[in-house]
Amino acid sequence: MPSDLLLVLPLLLPLYGALLCLAFWQREQWQTVMAGIFQVAWLVAGMILLQRVLEAEVISTQVGNWPAPFGITLAADVLSALILVTAGVIGLAVYLFSLQGLDITRRRFGYYPLLLLLQMGVAGVCLTGDLFNLYVWFELLLICCFALLSLGGTKGQLEGTLKYVTINFLASGLLLTGIGIMYSLYGSLNLAELAMLVRQPEHPNLPLLSMVSVFFLAGFGIKAAIFPLFFWLPASYHTPPVAISAFIAGLLTKVGIYTLIRLFTLLFISDLGFMLPLMVVLAALTMLIGVIGAAAQTDFKKILSFHIISQIGYMLMGLAIYTPLALAGSVFFIVHNILVKTNLFLISGIVAQRYRTSSLKRLGGVYLQQPMLSVLFILSALSLAGTPPSSGFWGKLMLARAGLEAGEYVLVGVSLFVSIITLFSMTKIWNEVFWKPRPVSVRKGSLVTPVNPLRLWQLYLPVTMLLGVILLIGVYARPLVRISEQAAERLLHIEPYTDTVLSNKAVK
Amino acid sequence: METLLPLMVGTLFAVGMYFILHRHLFKVILGLILFGLATNLFLFVIGGLTRGGSAIISGEQQVATEPYADPVPQALLLTAIVIGFGIQAFSIVLIRRVYMTFKSNNVDDLNKENEHH
Numbered sequence: 001m002p003s004d005l006l007l008v009l010p011l012l013l014p015l016y017g018a019l020l021c022l023a024f025w026q027r028e029q030w031q032t033v034m035a036g037i038f039q040v041a042w043l044v045a046g047m048i049l050l051q052r053v054l055e056a057e058v059i060s061t062q063v064g065n066w067p068a069p070f071g072i073t074l075a076a077d078v079l080s081a082l083i084l085v086t087a088g089v090i091g092l093a094v095y096l097f098s099l100q101g102l103d104i105t106r107r108r109f110g111y112y113p114l115l116l117l118l119q120m121g122v123a124g125v126c127l128t129g130d131l132f133n134l135y136v137w138f139e140l141l142l143i144c145c146f147a148l149l150s151l152g153g154t155k156g157q158l159e160g161t162l163k164y165v166t167i168n169f170l171a172s173g174l175l176l177t178g179i180g181i182m183y184s185l186y187g188s189l190n191l192a193e194l195a196m197l198v199r200q201p202e203h204p205n206l207p208l209l210s211m212v213s214v215f216f217l218a219g220f221g222i223k224a225a226i227f228p229l230f231f232w233l234p235a236s237y238h239t240p241p242v243a244i245s246a247f248i249a250g251l252l253t254k255v256g257i258y259t260l261i262r263l264f265t266l267l268f269i270s271d272l273g274f275m276l277p278l279m280v281v282l283a284a285l286t287m288l289i290g291v292i293g294a295a296a297q298t299d300f301k302k303i304l305s306f307h308i309i310s311q312i313g314y315m316l317m318g319l320a321i322y323t324p325l326a327l328a329g330s331v332f333f334i335v336h337n338i339l340v341k342t343n344l345f346l347i348s349g350i351v352a353q354r355y356r357t358s359s360l361k362r363l364g365g366v367y368l369q370q371p372m373l374s375v376l377f378i379l380s381a382l383s384l385a386g387t388p389p390s391s392g393f394w395g396k397l398m399l400a401r402a403g404l405e406a407g408e409y410v411l412v413g414v415s416l417f418v419s420i421i422t423l424f425s426m427t428k429i430w431n432e433v434f435w436k437p438r439p440v441s442v443r444k445g446s447l448v449t450p451v452n453p454l455r456l457w458q459l460y461l462p463v464t465m466l467l468g469v470i471l472l473i474g475v476y477a478r479p480l481v482r483i484s485e486q487a488a489e490r491l492l493h494i495e496p497y498t499d500t501v502l503s504n505k506a507v508k
Numbered sequence: 509m510e511t512l513l514p515l516m517v518g519t520l521f522a523v524g525m526y527f528i529l530h531r532h533l534f535k536v537i538l539g540l541i542l543f544g545l546a547t548n549l550f551l552f553v554i555g556g557l558t559r560g561g562s563a564i565i566s567g568e569q570q571v572a573t574e575p576y577a578d579p580v581p582q583a584l585l586l587t588a589i590v591i592g593f594g595i596q597a598f599s600i601v602l603i604r605r606v607y608m609t610f611k612s613n614n615v616d617d618l619n620k621e622n623e624h625h
Contacts, residue, residue, distance in 0.1 A: 180551040
């Protein structure tokens with residue numbers, strides 16, 4: 001397959017999928033079939049792209065055939081393809097879950113097209129080679145996310161979406177401001193050309209670059225939920241049904257971190273002496289505050305929401321240490337975390353659907369009734385906490401080793417301490433939801449939804465699938481570690497990226 | 509103009525921010541719109557203000573004659589206006605739904621509702 005097509009397919013497939021779904025508006029069976037076909041196709045397209053960039057390192061194309069840096073550049077390296085594949089895996093899992101896990105009204109009124117368009121936005125953010133297009137793709141992704149969060153319009157959802165919309169609008173404003181300043185300083189928006197320009201030490205505007213970087217750190221910091229910009233996350237992520245929140249919670253903050261990693265390795269390298277110590281502090285505080293917040297919660301989904309913040313700290317930690325091993329650790333951790341977090345959210349959805357609550361005080365005794373689900377949960381939870389030999393362990397091992405090598409002892413100490421608290425928090429969920437007997441007051445009401453074996457099996461399927469991938473990464477980590485190292489290598493040595501993008505002139 | 513516009517941008521940012529932090533939902537809408545306007549105006553100003561110099565290249569020439577207005581910030585601006593319009597339209601509908609559902613236009617009432625559960 002030509003590389004031009006490979007780069008465009010992850011954008012076109014969800015778009016066509018969404019359009020076809022819209023053509024079958026309200027006919028939910030047809031929509032389901034269409035969305036399923038395009039989910040699989042998207043995953044396959046991502047996999048082919050990953051395989052290609054593992055050989056060719058960077059591939060790029062110019063949409064509309066205008067030569068770079070004037071045209072619309074699409075470029076993929078190992079990191080972007082890896083995020084795409086991971087997004088494809090959870091997209092498929094969430095799709096499978098939604099077949100039984102989401103009510104028919106939401107599925108009829110636009111769930112599938114919105115999910116597909118959201119995936120198109122994610123693919124656009126990963127593949128774009130242009131700073132302004134990055135902003136446009138992010139807006140596309142966000143507006144689908146707004147609509148998905150408020151789909152159904154229950155009270156909690158509306159309240160959560162309002163907060164989410166307002167804070168993200170502010171973040172987008174900051175980004176746009178930063179992009180404007182960047183253009184006025186360097187006169188270009190193409191990432192590859194900018195990367196060349198900011199590496200010229202004699203450029204008169206170089207000292208002003210750190211000001212721009214603060215705009216991007218704040219803007220994407222809000223979207224990635226970094227301390228102290230995370231308060232919107234636990235206020236909005238637990239409100240929609242789990243088939244929606246699992247995808248959003250699993251992926252979107254990591255897309256923010258991906259962009260930060262991309263920009264701070266490609267563009268804002270001139271003032272790392274100031275930015276990296278700042279990021280070390282931010283990473284440590286993000287981890288700590290997230291996990292402390294989780295300890296105070298008594299709601300299954302809210303605990304998981306706070307853990308998203310805490311894990312974002314680990315990903316930022318890799319960027320803050322800024323060595324090849326640390327960045328590789330970050331990349332590995334992002335992949336691991338997208339999978340595990342989505343899986344835990346899906347499990348919380350199965351529990352909430354059966355018992356009609358996600359409050360720890362009203363749940364209990366799930367282990368007796370659904371031992372299979374309990375096993376699925378405990379394996380995912382241990383993976384999140386990072387006990388060996390799970391996938392989380394390898395990510396944390398890489399990060400901790402890189403931290404010790406770089407002499408960041410306090411940061412490593414904090415990260416290990418946070419791991420223990422994470423384990424404590426997961427044990428709390430295990431004790432309260434699965435292990436303790438069901439509260440007597442609740443038992444009388446008998447709110448348990450009757451089990452239909454086929455239905456239950458359909459809910460277990462995506463969770464088992466994701467857990468299979470997580471366990472595979474855990475026991476057989478070497479391939480993913482190697483891919484992560486390759487991705488980190490590309491991040492720190494950008495010559496192949498700039499060469500490929502800028503030499504890719506228009507075909508006559 | 510060069511001194512007036514930055515002052516206006518600053519004022520718009522400040523007023524927009526103030527309104528977004530307001531507890532009245534209608535003022536949140538105003539805040540979102542003003543903040544969007546501030547960003548757009550900022551983008552326009554920082555692209556450089558050139559009067560009466562269009563970037564249109566006439567027949568025989570290869571490049572536009574100096575001084576000409578840089579068309580890129582204007583293109584960005586147009587895109588940003590459209591995107592901002594979309595998001596503002598969505599948030600107005602959202603806030604209307606919030607108002608209809610909660611029967612209140614006070615942000616504080618939203619949280620009260622939450623504590624009852």
